[in-house]
Amino acid sequence: MAIDITDGVRSIGAAAVRELLPARPRLLALGEPTHGEEALLHLRNDLFRQLVEEEGYRTIALETDCMAGLVVDEHVGSDGTGSASGTGTGTGSGTGTASGTAPGAGTLDEVMERGFSHGWGAFAANRELVRWMRAHNEGRPASDRVRFAGFDGPLEITHAASPRQALTALHGYLAARVDADLLPCTAETLDRLLGTDDRWTEPAAMTDPTRSAGRSAEARELRLLADDLVALLDAHAPYLITRTSREDLDRARLYGRTATGLLRYHHAMADPSLARMTRLCMLRDLMMARNLLALAARGPVLVHA
Template identity: 90%
Template sequence: MATDITDGVRSIKAAAVMGLLPARPRLLALGEPTHGEEALLHLRNDLFRQLVEEEGYRTITLETDCVAGLVVDDHVVSGGTGSASASGRASGSASGTGTAPGAGELDEVMERGFSHGWGASAANRELVRWMRAHNEGRPASERVRFAGFDGPLEITHAASPRQALTGLHGYLAARVDADLLPCTAETLDRLLGTDDRWTEPAAMMDPTRSAGRSAEARELRPLADDLVALLDAQAPYLITQTSREDLDRARLYGRTATGLLRYHHAMADPSPARMTRLCMLRDLMMARNLLALAARGPVLVHAHNSHLQREKSSMRMWQGPVEWWSAGALVSAELGEEYAFLATALGTIRHRGVDVPPADTLEGLLYALPEDSCLLDTARIATALDGTPPAPRVSSWFGYAPFDAAHLAGSDGLVFVKDLPQGPASA
């Protein structure tokens, strides 16, 4: 069995990845089984650089706030020529009327452009710096774009829908007849109220503290829907009055506004299905963002395995176990073979108390390989197992999710890192 697995071992290179796939996928996703480990992010950077340079990928998207990510995108595209509208977009206006390319020094970009505190990552900083340098002097068609594909969501709270709603309304108000708008900007401002009523941290554990089913929230949901419908109905006119990019940005605001209002509504749900709904809605927002990115060209995706796998995802929370279809499962159902997923599995994370895996687990079998890191053909692994499932690995640390051998068939390849070193978490 070890010989068969060894036959499927490859170096983690762009050419090796492409060799596992029938054709270049529109969305190529690389998962990770834990967050915040710099070694995994540096591995991601190296592979993504090769895929950009050798395979023509033109967008890199990470599991971070899709609206905040616009700040990073504005920064990296300013390395190119002819990006005259970027500074206007960085202000959140969606008008595309700025006159200077790019926005923000790198420190500011890393602070404002990432959610979950991931702007402090040295590897993320390195990625942003490389993207900007890569784009310098290149025409628009050859620049690499950055995007977040997560909603504006944190573990403790969800963002106010203000930025997305007002951005969408402002884009439309500047271009269509006022009589077609479902409400005025003043009405939106009144219904939105203060942002802290939306971001109340206690609402994550206590649905009665959520504003998601207030009278104002109930009124905002159909208004947001009407604004999105107006944007879609006026698209043939709007594309003659503005750039495709600015129209796409307005659509992002629309997806985010309706998604956030739906998420806040679920936060106020007192039923036992509450956390399942929240996980489901988060990944639905992710999937819709990924599909929108895929519509403009080939995309590289990085996130937790649980958000990218084709199988149902699961998690044990304070309310009990929850299951939901991940963004990867939703996108795969839509794109078929144009979606590809490489999972990542690990041997040890000793600084987190995760020691050598038992020999009868999948990670234990892979740990016996001589390579420090490698790419494996999941079909060969499945053949080597010959229908005998390895024992499940149980993590001693809640932050690491071992790879489920039952997911081999749903993965296009498996990246294995033998020993994960402890590294600096910030630049």
């Protein structure tokens, strides 16, 4: 007799979860026994809605690209009048409208395509989640809106992303707000060192370390520059909060974590030793952990992986 996974799925309420724990956790993790089952994703959605309404949760974090997730967060953060909880992802700065667009996010179809990695945008339950979050946020002050986050790095099993997006976004944030003499390099220098993106995303590099650009002279210099940019960001944090906002600073810190994490990951991809894959898995886990810690610092989070 064939058994469908839905035969074993049972809903779980926020109250039942609360009774299992001595106090409300900052990170509440919901694991799935297998990927790709819509029934499990709908169960997650139901639990998140209850946690928002009954337990004060305001963020859901999925195991998807943290940079792409900014597109989703911008979309759900729009209040329907063009106002959003963030200030942009670096991919666009248009003004949203009530017709279904948000700053830098576009239509729901575009958000599902651009805002998720690993194919997660194709799932109906994830689409339902995004639609509900946006509707829930309409008319609410920014402090009471629900937020979306990806906590994985911009990584796939077949390749790693170029550090360009995160590194140039971090540099741009700082260049607009601190003295140019304090910056370790110009945007033009970064562009020259980064080169073309395909040298970073080369699929063969996942199995052949000699095909990776991660230990090139340019990559070594970029790692130093990324570290210097993150140090500059941290050193000027009190000033930057007054010039922008905590939200903007948190996003810049995400850019910094992602840029340094990707460059470290690419360096490990060029490792010819037997420890190569172990190190890559460890570094990916480290990127996830640091993103989750940053999310927990702003309030309770439901994590789904």
